[in-house]
Structure formats: C-alpha cells, structure tokens
Amino acid sequence: MAxxxxxxxxxxxxxxxxxxxxxxxxxxxxxxxxxxxxIADAGIDFKEIQAAWLGTAIEEIHVGKGGIPLAFALRLPYIPVTRVENFCASGSEALRGAVYAVASGACDIALALGVEKLKDTGYGGLPQRSRGALNSMWWANYSAPGSFAQLASAYRAKHGIDPAELKRAMAHISVKSHDNGAKNPKAHLRNRIDIDKVLNAPMVAEPLGLFDCCGVSDGAACAIVTTPEIARGLGKKDLITIKALQLSVSNGTEAGHNSWDGSHFMTARIASKRAYEEAGIENPRQQISLAEVHDCFSITELVTMEDLYLSPEGGAVKDVLDGFYDSDGGLPCQIDGGLKCFGHPIGSSGLRMIYELYLQMQGRAGERQTADPKLGLTHNLGGAPHQNVCSVAIIGREGA
Amino acid sequence: MIGLTGFGGYIPRLRLARQAIAEANGWIQPGLRGLARGERSICNWDEDSVTMAVEAARDCLGEDGGAGLRAIYLGSTTLPFQDRQNAGIVAAALNLDGDLSTMDVTSSQRAGTTALAAALDAVDESEPGHILVLASDARRARAAAQQEMIFGDGAAAFTVGHDGVLAELLARHSVAVDFVDHYRGENRPYDYTWEERWIRDEGFLKIMPKAVTQALDKAGVAPAEVDLLIAPSSLRGVPAKIAKAVDIDPARLGDDLQGAVGQTGCAHPLVMLSHALEDGAPGQVMVVASFGQGCDVLVFRATEAIGDRRPALGISGHLARRRGETNYNKFMAFNDLVVQEKGMRAELDNQTALTQLYRRRDMLLGLVGGECQVCGTRQFPRSRVCVNPNCNATNTQQPFPFSGIPASIMTWSADHLTYCPDPPLHYGMIQFEGGGRFLANFTDADVGKVGVGQTVRMMFRVKDFDNQRGFRRYFWKAAPQQTSEEA
Structure with missing residues (x-):
C-alpha cells in the first residue's frame, strides 16, 4: 500500500x-x-529551482509545444522543464509533477506553472481545435457548454427535478460566485449579479444560459514546492502542505457502456474517494473547510458537490439553495469567485485554485478571508461528462 | 419472370411552402405567384443525393438489410462526387461493400429509369440475387428561378430480380435523341433552359408518345389495358397530352406529387412508381416513361405477389413524416444561394484523413460497432479491449451493425454555440436497445420537442463539409421520432 x-x-x-x-x-x-x-513569496533565488513543470492545454494558439516557453520566459538555468497537458487539469498536473519530484527526493525545490493565453482567437468562447483524425469523423460536433449541459437533462430525469427548480439552483451558484469574485482584485469578472439576470440571460446550450457559463480569460498561476524540512530551514512557519493529489481518467466506460447514467462524473467520485483516503479524511462535508471546484458551468458545480461527497446524492439542489456553499455557509465554495469569475485559462486554473486556498490558510485573503480554514480541496475536470480527466487535490496546514 | 422484387423511397422531412418562395421573389418574378400552391420537399442541410439514396434503400430493403444483393445502380444528376463512386458510398453505408457491382448512372433526367432498365437487363435467371436500383436527386436552382418552385428532393429504390417478382417487366424501350431542353455544363451548379413551348411541342410531345407506343407494342399491351401511366413533366398539361396521344385515358396518370413534393429530377418517375406500387393490385399494367435526351419506357404487370412486400415507410409514410417550413432564407442558406455570415467557428479545418477513413470505413460509413464474444456487450466503436468494466477482454469483438437498432435519448442539449447551418445543434447520449451508446449529433430535431427517453432512428447524413477541398464526410445521426410521426 502506497x-x-x-x-x-x-x-x-x-x-x-x-x-x-x-x-x-x-x-x-x-x-x-x-x-x-x-519567487518573492518563496524567498529564494530562482536559480535554486531544480526542475519545473509547465501546464498548458491549447498551446497551438499561444506558446507552442514543449518546456521551452517556460524556460525562455523565466530564463531558467537549463534545468529539466516538462510541459504537461491533461485538458482542464493541466495546471494540477504540473503541480503533481513538481510535488512528486520533491517527494521522491529527485530534487529539493520544484516549480509548477500553469498558463493559458486564450484571448487571441478573434471570437468568444473556447478556441476550436482539431480532435484527432478519427475522432473528428465520428464524435458529435459539440461545444463545452453543450456537453456539460447534458448533465442537466440526466440529472433532472434521475432525480425527478422540475427544470425550473434545477435552473434556480444553478442560478444561485452563479450569483454566489459573482458575490465572491466581486471581492477579488485578481478576478476577471467583478460584478455582482442577481438571480433574474441569470435566469433571463441568452441561452448558450439548453439549459445553460450565459451566466451559467464561466468566463474565458488569460492568466497564469504557479507554485514553488519543497520538503517541509527545507521550508523550515528557509525560515518558513505554519507550513501549508499537500495532503492529496489524485487523478482519475475516463477509460470509455461512460461513453460506451450502459452502466453510467449521465448525471454525474464517475472520475470525480473515484478521484475524490482516493484523495480523502490519501489525506486521511473520513467525513469531507465536516472536515473540508473550503472547496475550489471546477465550475466551468453551473450544472458542473452542482453535480460535483455530490461527486465529492460534500452533498448527499440528489441533495445538491437543496444544499445550494440553502446557502451551504455560500461564503457564509457551512462549506464555502469558490470563495475566490471560481472559474465563473476568473474565467478558465485552462492550464492555470488548477494552480489558481490552490493559490486561493494557500492565501486563505495563511490568512492573507483580504475581504474574502474565511474563519480559520484548515483543509481545502481543489477539483479540476477536463473534457466532457462522458469522457474526462478529473483531478482532486487537498492541501492544508501541516498536521491538519 | 424478371421484374421488380421490392420497392421503397424517401422524401426529406422538410417541406417548403411555395408561397414563401413567391413572397420572397415575387417582386422580381411576378410569375412565380401563379405557382405558389402547395409545398416542395427540401433536403435538410445535411442531406444530399447519396444520403437520400441510402434512406430509400433502407426503406426498400427493410429487415433483410440487403442480404443477397449482387449489384447497386444509382441514378442521379446531382451526385456529390464526380470522381469517387457514389453508389459505393451507398454500399458502404448499407454495409454491403464486398462482392458487389456498383455503378453510377448520370447525365440525364432519364438516369433513374436508365439505371432501372440496365438492372432489369442484367438479371440472369441462372444467377441468384437481386440488384438494388436507386434514383435520387437534390436539384439546385438559382434564387427566383421557376425551377425553385417546381423542383423537389427525393429518392426511390427498387430491387429487381427473378425471384419473388411483384411486378413483371413485360417490355422496355428506349430512344436516344440529343434534344437539349436544358443542360448543365461541367462545373456549373445550375441548369440552362430553353423555351418551354418548344420543349413541349418538339420534345415531350414528339419523342414520348412514340416511345410509349413502341414499348406497348413490344409488350403486346393495348393502350386500354394500361392501368397506370407515369410520364412526368413539369410543363403543365403535358402528361395528359402524352396520354391522349397514345390513347390512354388521362385519368390513368399517376399522382405526380407536385403539390406535396415537386419534381424530384431523375428520381421522379420512380418515386411516382414506388408510390403507386403501394396500392398496386395483381394484374395491373403500369407504364413508366421518362424524358431526357430521348425517352425510356418500361412496362410492368403486377403479380399476385404485389401485396407481399411492403416498404418500411414507403413514399406515403415519408409524405406523412413531414415538417412544414416557411423560412425561405433558410432554404437559401442550405443551398448556398446567399453569401452568409457563418462566424469564425465555421472556419474549422475539416480535412479528412483518407487513410483513417478507409481503415475504419465499416464504423464510419456503416455504423458497425462490436459485440464482445466473451460477455456479449455491444459497443460503439468496436475496440480492441471490451468496454464492459467487468470484462475488458482483449480481441473478442465481432462486428455488430447498429444502424438498424432503435435507440433512445439518455441526455441531450440544444447548443447555440457550436457552428451548425441550422442552429441550435442538438446532440446527446443515445442508447441502443440491447446495449451500446455514443454521444451523437441529432438531425431532423425540432426545437422544444426533444427529451430524455425519446426514441431515435439512426440516419446516414453529412457530418461536415470540407469546402476548402470539395470533400464531405458522412456519418450517422440520431433522428428523434415525433409522437405524431409513424417513423
């Protein structure tokens, strides 16, 4: 047993x-x-970094392939730089590479950086790109909102929920995230919205309206990681440590086998269970202080609450409408504004989520600061409900 | 005995009100108002002569799915490929590519009947097997042209052979006359047409009656014995004049479907014949004549077996599978009659890797998946390792065709973001009876009428156009069945 x-x-x-x-x-x-x-926060010289991971997904519209873009940008001293891509979990994958390198003893200090420059396409929404020679010949033509919208139809059917009720819960999710994002100077969208604005917005993909969709933006986030011993040696106190890093990748069961009902993410259930086990968490709803989940669309956040075992199955609508995930609720979710307000520069999102938890644990989150968070969870989802990669990370105070 | 052994057809679901055409173009062509009655069939954006031919073939072949076919002849003047055999695409879509003769017959409004005649000529009573004859046309016309009013889109299908004949060929006769009433030169999208009065007087009325009479003579059938005459013409009154010229009562003329469908090009005489055969009775004599640089005439007599074999839907069933359309702008857009802003998302490069297409041709054209020989799980696509998480056996899958298997909608959405010539683009996870699923694009879906649990039927359609290279790729889409429709 590992x-x-x-x-x-x-x-x-x-x-x-x-x-x-x-x-x-x-x-x-x-x-x-x-x-x-x-690097200022880490308090080291950049030449002390011994290895780096670059997470970026749609490299063909900005930096191009390989580790070179990061090495060039930072003038890294000819160290190993690895570019990773795993859809929307690319940033979390960069972190996993750096963390595993340190944990293995292969290096003392490693960098994980995620970046995406999306706004050079000339149109709104995510860039289109080739899906591969065979896939493009048979995969349905679909968009990200259209594929995630599928969840709503299956969730309604499974739980017998009135479409208007589900739509209201989805709208609450977006209103909550905008309330949070308004307090965050680094967020893309900093406006508050009301529920009517969400419900009356133009339809993007039934039943997702404009405000059920996250923004599209540019951004980068990064982390320097090391061993607790080295960190202490550098004078760091109240360390924030990695508790779990898990990843689950669809193998085609959802897409091709009739056992999946379309209303949830198999990967998220698997990855979160493994993450709780790795972190020694027995009751996530009680023990997790904060969650930064992959709210690419409001419906994704809603079903994810159940997939992470934070809400009981079929209970997310009630929890959401009860305000359980609001900033003053039992388990604030997207306290930084989430993808909804940050947008989703794909490679950077996972690290952006970790960054917020890191600030919160250190009491440095300003207006958004929550009371004494100990354990936080981040969740990334890339692909579509029927075939995706899902990462779950848990970080927290050392010893928590 | 040689003759027809099966029949079927296809009419696209969309029917454009002719009034809409007249309203749009009457300002420049006031004469169109006089034709503004009824409706015409129009292809959906993802239909063409090949996809219609496939549907007509499925309608005709039914459950057998074409077992025992030895050839496919496809007649059309609107084939999507000039050099890639179109009948071969149909064969692949029907999962028949293999030991089969295939042939495109084209370049004349007689192409449908010529294909049928050639097939009947090729029947060898010493050889088993049937020949599938298809005629399909999606004719194009310029905006405001009279043809826009007159034309319709559709296809017909027949099997011919010597076993199980339901309409015996008594005789056939063809004449070739280079009478150019209209033509369409190389790389020209539209017909160029000469004066109607000349076409009527010197063309139809001189060439057709003579040919019909010669065919009846060969068949030894007196005009009075003819129960049905099919001699379509878009020129008003011409079929009746032809009937009178050959001493057949004009009341015996077949329904030309002008009010509901329009002239379906070289498919039209055969669409009419297929429609008429639905009500055929033993002993009836049916004459089919077509005009186009000459004339083909075929004389059939229905046998006692005429009621034994019905198409799945037939022309009548497809007439009932209808959605009215009054948006002429949509018709213009579907037919590239207007330079339209499609948005940057339409710029995606749709180049097709032909090597990949060939390797997976049964999957991509025939919707063939796999069935695991260990656990019995059906899956699409066929893969090396079984998708069943409790099996995952390797190299155990036998080909399994999904195209004829009913399916239902498990999840869906209507997407306004993804480029589609007819937004919103509907798609969702569909699940086949007996197992197997995939996320499929929907076609012929109506906004507000799609839901979880709805039955869908798989249809062979254009998936993407590669306008940069003149290619189009086909795949199967799920057509939601409306409760008001039989199919």
Missing part, C-alpha cells in the same frame, strides 16, 4: 497573475507576472 503524498511536500511560495482579457499580455507576460509574486 503511503501517499500527505505532508511530504510543502508550498514554499505561490503567485497568480490578474486574470482577464489581458489584451496587453502575451503568455510570457502572464508567466512572469505570476512568477514574480511566487
């Missing part, structure tokens, strides 16, 4: 760029902006 990653690696420093339509920035600018904050 011993897992719990408390073997500490976060030495983090940084996050301002997210948004960064018309003035290349990916290089975004990487440097996040890294400047990160």
């Amino acid at each position: 011993s897992g990653i719990k408390d073997k690696v500490a976060i030495l420093g983090m940084g996050c760029s301002k997210f948004g339509e960064r018309w003035d920035c290349d990916a290089e600018d975004l990487m440097v902006e996040a890294f400047e904050e990160c």
